[in-house]
Amino acid sequence: VTWHGWAQIAVFVALITAVVKPLGGYMARVVEGRLHLPRPLRVLENGIYRMAGVDPGEEQGWRTYALALLSFHLVGIVALYALQRLQRLLPLNPQGFGAVRPDLALNTAVSFVTNTSWQSYAGETTLSNLSQMAGITVQSFLSCATGVAVAVALIRGFARRTAQTIGNFWVDVTRITLYVLLPVSAVAALFLVWQGVPQTLGPFVDATTLEGGRQILARGPVASQEAIKLLSGDGGGFFNANSAHPFEGPTPLSGFGEIVLIFLLGAALTNTFGRMVGDQRQGWALFAAMAVLFLAGLTVVYAQEAAGNPAFPPLGIEQATGPNQAGGNMEGKEVRFGIAQSALFATVTTASSDGAVDAMHDSFMPLSGLVLMANMMLDEVIVGGPGSGLFGMLLFVIVAVFIAGLMIGRTPEYLGNKITANEVKMAMLALLIVPAFILGLSAAAAILPVGLAGLNNAGPHGFSEILYAYTSGAATNGSAFAGLNANTPFYNLTLAAAMFAGRFFVIVPILCIAGTLATKGRLVSAAGAMPTDGAQFVALLVGTIVIVGGLTFLPALALGPIAEHFAMIQGNQYGTP
Amino acid sequence: MLDLAMLVLIGMAFAAAVGYVEFCGRMLDPGSSPADNVP
Numbered sequence: 001v002t003w004h005g006w007a008q009i010a011v012f013v014a015l016i017t018a019v020v021k022p023l024g025g026y027m028a029r030v031v032e033g034r035l036h037l038p039r040p041l042r043v044l045e046n047g048i049y050r051m052a053g054v055d056p057g058e059e060q061g062w063r064t065y066a067l068a069l070l071s072f073h074l075v076g077i078v079a080l081y082a083l084q085r086l087q088r089l090l091p092l093n094p095q096g097f098g099a100v101r102p103d104l105a106l107n108t109a110v111s112f113v114t115n116t117s118w119q120s121y122a123g124e125t126t127l128s129n130l131s132q133m134a135g136i137t138v139q140s141f142l143s144c145a146t147g148v149a150v151a152v153a154l155i156r157g158f159a160r161r162t163a164q165t166i167g168n169f170w171v172d173v174t175r176i177t178l179y180v181l182l183p184v185s186a187v188a189a190l191f192l193v194w195q196g197v198p199q200t201l202g203p204f205v206d207a208t209t210l211e212g213g214r215q216i217l218a219r220g221p222v223a224s225q226e227a228i229k230l231l232s233g234d235g236g237g238f239f240n241a242n243s244a245h246p247f248e249g250p251t252p253l254s255g256f257g258e259i260v261l262i263f264l265l266g267a268a269l270t271n272t273f274g275r276m277v278g279d280q281r282q283g284w285a286l287f288a289a290m291a292v293l294f295l296a297g298l299t300v301v302y303a304q305e306a307a308g309n310p311a312f313p314p315l316g317i318e319q320a321t322g323p324n325q326a327g328g329n330m331e332g333k334e335v336r337f338g339i340a341q342s343a344l345f346a347t348v349t350t351a352s353s354d355g356a357v358d359a360m361h362d363s364f365m366p367l368s369g370l371v372l373m374a375n376m377m378l379d380e381v382i383v384g385g386p387g388s389g390l391f392g393m394l395l396f397v398i399v400a401v402f403i404a405g406l407m408i409g410r411t412p413e414y415l416g417n418k419i420t421a422n423e424v425k426m427a428m429l430a431l432l433i434v435p436a437f438i439l440g441l442s443a444a445a446a447i448l449p450v451g452l453a454g455l456n457n458a459g460p461h462g463f464s465e466i467l468y469a470y471t472s473g474a475a476t477n478g479s480a481f482a483g484l485n486a487n488t489p490f491y492n493l494t495l496a497a498a499m500f501a502g503r504f505f506v507i508v509p510i511l512c513i514a515g516t517l518a519t520k521g522r523l524v525s526a527a528g529a530m531p532t533d534g535a536q537f538v539a540l541l542v543g544t545i546v547i548v549g550g551l552t553f554l555p556a557l558a559l560g561p562i563a564e565h566f567a568m569i570q571g572n573q574y575g576t577p
Numbered sequence: 578m579l580d581l582a583m584l585v586l587i588g589m590a591f592a593a594a595v596g597y598v599e600f601c602g603r604m605l606d607p608g609s610s611p612a613d614n615v616p
Contacts, residue, residue, distance in 0.1 A: 066598045074591045078584070085580060102579040106586065422605050429601070497590075504594045512601040 001306045002321060005340030008256070009298065012344060013291070015260055016267050020287060021280075023264065024271020030179045031152045031172060032276070041178070048174055059165035062515025065153060066508050068169040069146060073113050073504070076139055080109040083135040084127070093128035094203035100126060107492035112136055114503035115143035115385060117229070117236030117355055117478035118469075118495055120487040124218035124239050129201055136236055137225045141185075144232030144265075145176040147353075147387030150507050151269060152176075154391050155276045157514030158415050161522050166514045180265070181231065188227035188261055195257075196250035199223040222247055230261035233385025235355030235478045243345070243358040244334050255337050255358055259345050262354045265386035273390060277415050281533035286393055289541045293382045294351055297371045302343040304365040305329045311568065332363025343368070350375035353385030355478030362465065362482040366568060369481070370561035373468055376475040378549040379434060388476065391510050393541075397532075398427040398513070400544040404530055414532055416522045423516060426509035433505045435552045437474040437498045442467045442556065450490040456483045459574030460567060464560035469495065474502035 029035045037045075049056050060068065084100035087093055100108065104120055111118045112135070123132065149172035156166045193199050198219040205217040222238045226248055229236055243249035243258055267287065274283025306328040308319035321327030326338035333342045342359040349356050350372040361372055375382055381393040397414060402424050405412030412419035445451030445466045455462040461483075468481035473495040480486070486495065531537060567574070 063598060063602060067595065070591060070594050070598070074587070077587055081583065081587070102583045106583045109587075420606070425604055426601060429604075493586075500590050500594075505597055508594065508597050509601050512605070516605060 001302055002340065005302065005306070005338075008340050009302070009344055012256070012259060013295075016263050017287075019264060020268050020271045023268035024273075024283065025275060027148075027176075027180055027265075027268060027272045028275040030175050031148075031167075031272070033171075033175070035179060037179075045174060045178060049170070052170060054168070054170040056168065056171045059168050061164055062153075062166055062511045062518075065166055065169045065514075066511045069150070069507065069511075070504065072142075072169070072173070073146070076113040076142060077109045080112060080135045080139055081105050083131050084108060087128045087131045090128065090130050092130035092133070092201060094201075095128070097126060097128050100131075103489045103492040104487060107496045108136075110496040110499050111478065112139035112234065112236060113143055114476050114499045115140075115147055115232065115234055115353065115388065116473060116476040116499045116503070117234045118473050118480070118486075118499060119236055119240075119478070120492055120495070122240035123237060124220075129220050132225060132238060133221055137221075137228060140225070140228040140232045140234040140236065141177055141181050142173065144181060144228070144234060144386050145173045147233065147385055147391075148176045148180070148265070148269065149173050149387065150510060151387035151390040151394075152272075152276075154394055154510055154514045154517075155273050157517035158394075158417060159277045160518040161520065163518040166511070166518050181228065184264070185224070185227040185231055188231060188257070189223045191257055192223040192226050192254060195254035196247075197223040197226055197254065198247055219247060226258075227261070230258050230354065230356060231264060231386075233262070233266065233353040233388065235349065235353075235357075237356060243356050244360070249334075249337070249358050252336055252338075252341060255341050255345065258356065258358070259341075259348050262348050262352050262356065263383050266352055266383040266389040269387065269390045273394075279415075279533065282415065285533045285538055285541075286390070286397070288535075288538045289545070290381070290383050290389075290393070292538065292542050293378070293545065294347065297351065297375055297382070298344065298347040300371050301347050301364070301368040302340060304368040305333075305339050305343050307365075309365065309568075311571070311573075329363070329365055332360030334358060346372055347375065348383075349479055350477060351380065351382035351384070353380045353388050353476050353478075355472060357479050360482050361468070361479060366461075366464075366561040366565040369464055369468070370557055370565075372479075373464070373471050373557065373561065374549065374553070376471045376477045377435070377438070377553045378545055379431065380475050380477065381545060385476065392506075395427045395430050395510070396541060396545050396548070398423050399431070399548065400537075400541045401530070401532070403544060404540055408530070410528065410530075413523055413529060416524075417517050417520055418523050420516075423513050426513045426516075430506045430509040431548070434474045434502050437501050438467070438470045438553075439556060441470045441474075441494050441498055445470070445491075445494070448490070450488065454485040454488055454491055456485065457574065460560050460564035461574065464564065467556055467560050470498055473498035476502050 084105040088098045153166040207215050207217050209215050225238050239245040249255045270283040270287040274280035308328045328339040345358045379392040383389050401412040401414045465481045465484040
């Protein structure tokens with residue numbers, strides 16, 4: 001590790017922390033309808049409601065909110081599927097790409113509507129500009145807005161007293177898209193264009209290289225997709241190599257800016273939460289728990305990657321840091337990003353639900369791979385995706401106060417709400433669905449010939465590739481370990497099932513919790529109630545997250561990255577299957 | 578034909594999700610709120 005590597009990480013943490021309060025406050029005003037808007041924006045917002053036949057003053061109970069959300073995304077999946085299947089007949093297809101295969105089109109449609117952005121395809125050789133813009137990019141906005149809307153509905157559940165409603169889904173999605181996602185994305189896209197990311201509807205460029213060879217340079221409306229790809233927690237790249245591609249992440253500064261964008265909304269939402277429940281310290285407590293888990297994981301990844309691969313020195317490969325090289329394990333990493341930024345990007349993208357990559361996670365050291373998988377397995381509560389990180393964290397809060405209540409013999413309570421069997425049952429439903437799909441489908445793929453056929457590595461690393469894929473899908477992350485050929489009907493359909501369940505079968509119980517909490521009156525806390533805004537609660541919350549996540553996934557991790565780590569120390573290699 | 582199969586899969590997934598909304602609603606103990614917030 002180097003001092004400038006740590007300095008880069010320190011600047012990142014300071015920047016995110018500084019942005020939490022102002023952006024969190026702004027988002028609270030947006031979702032509470034307290035924003036003073038210029039007349040054209042008010043006209044635009046009201047015009048959308050009129051066209052959609054929505055009464056913005058009418059609030060919804062949790063069931064209506066959930067059904068509105070599901071119907072919205074049913075239309076989204078069918079539309080994105082149709083767009084891919086019909087793209088050869090539609091305009092803005094300068095390369096003349098044909099229809100996307102049905103199983104791949106289904107996987108991609110589910111992937112982007114669920115805010116996962118798992119990509120079994122290579123964007124630059126599969127999708128037309130229209131499919132990228134009207135399909136992928138639009139769903140990045142809408143799926144992100146949905147995540148924030150669900151988090152806001154849950155916050156309202158905690159904040160409201162004896163209410164029957166938790167907001168209006170259509171209003172929440174519209175306001176978040178118009179006043180948060182669009183303006184920040186526009187600024188981010190301009191920043192990326194300044195850094196060298198292309199933004200054009202023109203065809204690919206047929207270039208002559210310095211050696212006189214011929215090369216086709218893929219390009220398109222990259223900057224606009226890139227901005228929301230990062231901000232939304234979606235992560236689906238225009239190019240197959242994602243942010244490692246020089247047209248997606250051209251400079252170290254653009255790489256750093258991309259990492260900031262990934263954490264921006266998720267971190268700020270902790271403050272939105274604090275403001276809406278009337279106590280900002282509650283939001284800071286959640287932010288502190290996220291920070292502890294994030295810094296612990298990042299330290300492991302950075303140290304592992306900086307130390308390099310013990311198999312290399314005997315081969316005469318120099319891994320020391322020097323004036324001419326970054327040092328450490330540079331396999332699968334871009335020289336312009338180096339070890340520190342690659343480790344930071346990888347930790348951020350898996351801690352959030354983004355899934356963009358600027359380095360190949362398959363080439364990370366085994367224990368780094370373990371941390372990246374663990375980040376996703378912990379339900380992506382370490383900041384997480386916009387909204388999904390916060391509502392995931394609040395699920396663990398419910399479990400933590402329930403456990404604390406059992407330990408000290410008091411009725412569990414949080415923010416003046418008594419936590420009853422209803423909330424705990426729903427929290428467990430939401431928390432168990434993701435591991436059920438990850439472990440069940442990983443086990444199936446590890447024994448079925450159709451699953452094993454996709455592997456490029458034998459032994460523990462091959463198992464890690466399978467485990468990572470289903471973890472990424474069910475946790476709606478979307479990053480790939482690479483090395484696994486997932487563009488087969490088996491993986492496309494099973495991963496689509498994992499993504500669908502990991503998103504909607506988690507959101508429904510969360511909205512149910514919001515509905516039950518909103519109906520409650522305020523509980524008058526008696527003396528001796530555990531404060532939930534201090535270090536003790538943060539420690540309890542972190543412990544709950546680690547123990548629940550650790551106990552659930554430790555056996556699977558032992559078969560994958562942990563076994564690979566010890567095999568590496570012993571000098572064992574498994575080769576290809 | 579494959580398109581029809583994929584659309585049927587999408588329909589089944591959303592039908593399951595709508596059923597899940599109903600399932601969660603039935604899992605709730607109707608007598609537990611709002612009065613249970615009395616200390």
